[in-house]
Amino acid sequence: MPLTRSQAELLAREGMAALRNGNAATAYDKLLLLQGGAPGIPAPWFLIAQAAQALGRDEEADAALVKFLAVEPRHLAALLTMAALKVRRGDDRAAQSFYRTALNVAAQPGATVPPMLVPMLRAGETFLAEVASRFTEHLDQILVGTRGATGKHSARTQQALDLMAGRTELYLQQPSMFYFPGLAQRAFFEREEFAWVAAMEASTAAICAELDRVLATDDGFAPYVQSTPDRPAPANPLLDDPSWSAFQLWQAGTPVEPNASLCPQTMAALASAPIPVIAGRSPMAIFSRLKPGTHIRPHHGMLNTRLICHLPLIAPDGCGLRVGAETRHWKTGEMLIFDDSFEHEAWNRGQETRVVLLFEIWRPELTPDERAALTDIFEAIDTYQGAAVDTG
Numbered sequence: 001m002p003l004t005r006s007q008a009e010l011l012a013r014e015g016m017a018a019l020r021n022g023n024a025a026t027a028y029d030k031l032l033l034l035q036g037g038a039p040g041i042p043a044p045w046f047l048i049a050q051a052a053q054a055l056g057r058d059e060e061a062d063a064a065l066v067k068f069l070a071v072e073p074r075h076l077a078a079l080l081t082m083a084a085l086k087v088r089r090g091d092d093r094a095a096q097s098f099y100r101t102a103l104n105v106a107a108q109p110g111a112t113v114p115p116m117l118v119p120m121l122r123a124g125e126t127f128l129a130e131v132a133s134r135f136t137e138h139l140d141q142i143l144v145g146t147r148g149a150t151g152k153h154s155a156r157t158q159q160a161l162d163l164m165a166g167r168t169e170l171y172l173q174q175p176s177m178f179y180f181p182g183l184a185q186r187a188f189f190e191r192e193e194f195a196w197v198a199a200m201e202a203s204t205a206a207i208c209a210e211l212d213r214v215l216a217t218d219d220g221f222a223p224y225v226q227s228t229p230d231r232p233a234p235a236n237p238l239l240d241d242p243s244w245s246a247f248q249l250w251q252a253g254t255p256v257e258p259n260a261s262l263c264p265q266t267m268a269a270l271a272s273a274p275i276p277v278i279a280g281r282s283p284m285a286i287f288s289r290l291k292p293g294t295h296i297r298p299h300h301g302m303l304n305t306r307l308i309c310h311l312p313l314i315a316p317d318g319c320g321l322r323v324g325a326e327t328r329h330w331k332t333g334e335m336l337i338f339d340d341s342f343e344h345e346a347w348n349r350g351q352e353t354r355v356v357l358l359f360e361i362w363r364p365e366l367t368p369d370e371r372a373a374l375t376d377i378f379e380a381i382d383t384y385q386g387a388a389v390d391t392g
Contacts, residue, residue, distance in 0.1 A: 002036070003033070003034070003036075004039070005039045005041060008034055008039075008041045009041065011030050011031070011033055011034055012031070012034060012041070012044060012047075014026075014030050015027045015030040015031035015034070015044070015047060015051070016047065018030065018051075019047065019050060019051060019054075024051050024054035024055050025055060027047070027050075027051040027054075028048070028051035028052055028054075028055055028057075031044055031047050031048045031051055032048060034048075035048065042071075043067070045064045045065070045067045045068035045071075046064070046065070046068045046072075046075070046077070046078050046081075048060075048061075048064040049061045049062075049064035049065045049068065049078075049081065050081065052064060053081070053085060058085060058088060058089055061085055062082070062085055062089070065078060065081060065082045065085065069082065074101075074105050076102055076105050076106060076111075076113065076117060077114075077117060079098050079099075079101055079102035079105065080098075080099075080102050080117060080120040080121065080124065082098045083095050083098035083099040083102060083124060083127075084120065084123070086098060087127060092131055095127065095131075096127075096128060096131055099124035099125075099127060099128055100128065102120075102121065102124060103121065103124060103125070103128075106121055132165060132166050135165065136165040136167070139161065139165070143161075159325075162325075168325040169325050170325075171187065171324035171325055171342050171343055172185055172342070173185060173304040173339065173341040173342060174300045174341060174342070174343070175300060175301060175302055175303050175304045175341035176300050176301070176302050177302035177303060178302065178303050178304075178305065178377075178378075178381075179304055179341075180303075180304055180305045180363075180366075180370075180374070182365075183304055183305075183363055183365055183366075184365065186339060187323040187324035187325070187326050187338060187339055187342045187344075188323060188326060188328065188336070188337065188338050188339075189307060189337040189338065189339075189364075190337075191334065191335040191336075191337060193364070194335075194337070194364070196272045196273055196274070197335050197337075199269075199272055200269045200270075200272060200273065200311060200335070201311070201333050201334065201335060203265060203266075203268075203269040204311065204313065204332065204333035206265040206266075206269075207263075207265055207266045207269060207311070207313060207357060208313050208314075209265075210262065210263040210264075210265055210266050211263075211266075211287060211313050211314075211355060213262065214247055214259075214262060214263070214287065215355075220247045220248075220259050221242065221245040221246065221247050221287075221289060222242075222245055222246060222248075223238070223239075223240050223241055223242050223244065223245050223246075224238070224244045224245055224246045224288070225238050225239050225240070225241070225244070226239070226240055227239055227240055236297070237297065238294070238296065238297075242291075243290070243291045243293070243294040244288075244289070244290055244291075244294055244296060245288075245289045246286040246287065246288055246289070246358075247259060247286055247287040247289070248285075248286050249263060249266060249267065249270070249285040249286060249287070250270070250275075250282075250283040250284050250285040250286075250359070251284060251286075252280050252281060252282075252284070253277065253278060253279055253280055253281055253282055253283060253284075255267070266285075266357065270283070270285050270357075270359060273309065273359065273361050274361045274362050274364075275359060275360065275361055275362075276306065276360065276361070276362055276371070276374075276375070277375070278375050278378050278379060279379050279382075280379070280382050281378055281379075281382060282360065283359070283360075284359065284360060285357070285358065285359035286357075286358050286359075287313070287355055287356075287357060287358075288310075288355065288356050288357075288358040289353055289354070289355050290319070290346065290347075290348045290353065290354045290355075291348060291353050292318075292348050292349075292350055292351055292352065292353065293348065293349070294347065294348050295345070295346075295347045295348075296345055296346040296347065297345055298322075298343050298344065298345040299343070299344065299345070300340070300341055300342070300343055300344075301339075301340030301341050301344075302341075303341060304339060304341035304363070305362070305363055305366065305374055306340075306360040306361065306362060306363060307337050307338065307339055307340075307360065307361050307362075307363060307364075308337070308338055308339075308340045308358065308359075308360055309335060309336070309337050309357075309358070309359050309360065309361055310330065310335065310336040310337075310338075310356040310357070310358055311333070311335050311356060311357040312330035312331060312332050312333065312334065312336070312354075312355075312356050313332065313355045313356060313357060314332070314352070314353060314354055314355040315329075315330035315331055315332045315354060315356075316348075316350040316351065316352035316353075316354060317350050318348065318349040318350025318351070319346075319347065319348045319349070319350055319354045320346065320347055320349075321336065321338070321344065321345075321346045322344060322345050322346075323338045323339070323340070323342050323343075323344040324342040324343065324344070330354065330356060336356075337361075339363075
C-alpha cells in the first residue's frame with residue numbers, strides 16, 4: 001500500500017533523527033521504506049546513501065548516490081560522498097572524476113561551501129595530488145626504457161609528459177597587439193637553428209669592447225619604460241626607473257646617433273641578422289641593462305611575428321629569464337632567442353649589472369610574401385594611430 005504524504009514525512013523525520021544520533025541501522029530501515037517516494041516527496045536517496053555507507057553497505061550506498069546524482073548532478077555533498085566511497089572501494093579513477101567535479105562546483109562564482117564540507121574538499125585535493133604523484137612514478141618506471149640512445153625523451157615529448165602530470169603549466173602566445181595564426185607555440189628557439197648566430201657570437205669580444213667604452217661614460221642610457229606627457233602612464237613598477245635601462249642603437253627604424261657611431265662593430269654585427277625593416281618601427285636594437293635587485297615583472301610582448309634575441313655581454317650569476325614554463329640563464333657570448341608573446345619575466349638577483357645586446361628578428365616560419373604583407377600591415381597601422389610603444 002503506497003505511503004501517504006504524512007506517513008512519508010514522519011519516516012523522513014525519524015530517519016534523519018536516527019542519522020544525527022548515530023543510529024545508522026534504524027535510519028537505513030526507515031529511509032529505505034521511502035525509496036518508492038510518496039505524493040510530493042521524492043525518494044531520499046542521499047540520506048539512504050549516508051545511512052548505508054555508515055553501515056558499510058558500500059554497494060547499496062553507491063547505487064543510492066547514482067540515483068540521487070542523476071537528478072542533482074552538481075550536489076556538492078553528494079559528489080564528495082561518492083568520491084570518498086569510490087576511494088574506499090578502490091576505484092581511484094572514478095574517485096578522481098568525482099573529486100575534480102566537486103572542486104569545480106565549489107570554485108564556481110557565487111558558490112557557498114558549508115563549513116562541514118571544507119575538510120572533505122581538502123581531502124579531495126590531497127587525494128588528487130597523491131594519485132598524480134603515483135601516476136607520474138608509474139609512467140617514469142614504464143617509460144624508462146623508451147628514451148632512446150640519449151637516455152632522454154625529446155624536449156617536446158618531455159613537455160607533453162610534464163603537462164599531463166601537472167609538473168608544468170601550459171603557456172601560449174598572447175601578444176598584446178597583433179596575433180598571426182599558425183606559428184609554432186615555442187617559447188625558446190635554439191641558437192644552432194640560425195646560421196647567422198655563430199658569426200655574431202664570434203663578435204662578442206668586439207661588441208663588449210664598445211660596450212665598455214659606453215659604460216665608462218654612463219651617457220646615453222635611459223629608462224626602458226618611460227612616461228610620455230600625451231599618454232597615460234603605464235602601470236609598470238619600473239616606470240622611469242634606470243634600474244632597467246636601454247642604450248639605443250636602432251630605434252623606430254633609424255640609427256640613433258651618436259650611439260650608433262660609437263659602436264660600429266656592434267652595428268656591423270646586427271646587419272647579419274634577419275631584422276625586420278618596417279618604417280617607423282624596426283630595426284630596433286639596444287644595450288639592455290638590468291641592475292642588481294631588479295625584477296621585470298611577468299608580461300607579454302606586442303607581436304608573435306618576431307623573436308627577441310639576447311646576446312649576453314655581461315652575464316653575472318643570479319640572473320634569469322623565464323619564458324612560459326621554462327627558465328634559462330644568460331651566458332656571455334651565447335645567444336638566447338625567444339618568443340616574447342609568451343608570458344615572460346627577467347630578474348637580476350646577483351651583485352653585478354647584467355647587459356645584453358637586444359634586438360628582434362622575423363619568425364623563421366614566415367614566408368617572404370608573409371613578411372612583406374606584415375610590413376605593409378604594420379606600416380598601415382602606424383600611419384593611422386602612430387607606432388605602438390612597448391611598455392614592458
